[in-house]
Amino acid sequence: MVGYTPGETTVHTSVAEIGRVTRALRKTSRPVVLVPTMGALHEGHLELVRAAKSLPRAVVVVSIFVNPLQFGDGSDLDTYPRTLDSDVEKLCELGVELVFAPSVREMYPNGFRTTVSAGPLAEELEGASRPGHFDGALTVCLKLFNVTNCSDAVFGEKDYQQLVLMQQLVTDLNLPVQLHSVPVIRENDGLAMSSRNVRLDDGARQAAVALSAALTLGAHCGDRGRDAVLAGARSVLDVVPEVQVDYLELRDGRLAPLPGDVGEGEARLLVAAQVGGVRLLDNAGVILGDLEARQEKEIAQAALQAAGLDAELTEEEMAELRRLREEVRRVREQRGADD
Known part of the structure; x- marks a missing residue:
């Protein structure tokens, strides 16, 4: 051809x-x-x-x-x-x-x-x-x-x-x-790879790492809710004056604003800033809410569906399952101590 x-x-x-x-x-x-x-x-x-x-x-x-x-x-x-x-x-x-x-x-x-x-x-x-x-x-x-x-x-x-x-x-x-x-491809120090990175001098290059550090800390605060995510990210950026933040926002996966009463779900934390005269972008996925509790519920729900029960578990039922799990753990620990 x-x-x-x-x-x-x-x-x-x-x-x-x-x-x-x-x-x-x-x-x-x-x-x-x-x-x-x-x-x-x-x-x-x-x-x-x-x-x-x-x-x-x-x-x-x-x-x-x-x-x-x-x-x-x-x-x-x-x-x-x-x-x-x-x-x-x-x-x-x-x-x-x-x-x-x-x-x-x-x-x-x-x-x-x-x-x-x-x-x-x-x-x-x-x-x-x-x-x-x-x-x-x-x-x-x-x-x-x-x-x-x-x-x-x-x-x-x-x-x-x-x-x-x-x-x-x-x-x-x-x-x-x-x-x-x-997914975002990063340098060894966490900075998102970009054609613009070559325009950063040594000082700006070191300061720019604050962007990925802020996103990482913010994402780790997801179990404490939206405000904690943003506060965590800002706490990193606020101590690096070389980073002039244009925006730092938490949106849903399609970039629509999150509702005020959002409790849990997937979100996206986005930042744009000028560093040494160079505009840089970065973002990270965030899981809002208690990930461990959600995984626990998914496992329990899957077990019920396997048994032919398709109804959604209520919070009261989940609380009872946790109580039973703790009771089983306590009995096992007691048997281990007796042995």
């Missing part, structure tokens, strides 16, 4: 050519898995590639395109690192067979006429300080989904809001694409 050689890396710069190759591959029932990037690839990106390659029979397409629509500040766009040759070399080492690296003119031959509106969530959190950023990200990914004919796409959880909005795009527009997420 012209433009595709199994086991070798082919770089395409043309929309027409990458489309022709991927359409042919889809006809052979091979899944085409897209990993969208803006280049300057680091280990975090490469983990996304490895996740894509792990899908059965996958043909992986890595796109490398610095998307102007995602940048509100022209100077930031101008200074974004462009390292195509070294990026392609890294992808060759991983066995990526297709790289799509178009020019701006190739992707937007008619300018920025038609764009996606990402909706209300795109105006919150990261979107509050970067107007239009998510509209641009969703627009280019919609184009990339269509251009590459992908069946699957892989995104990292570091840009968690983007991940949520990408799933919104796929769901709302009925796109035939399955999204896969990869």
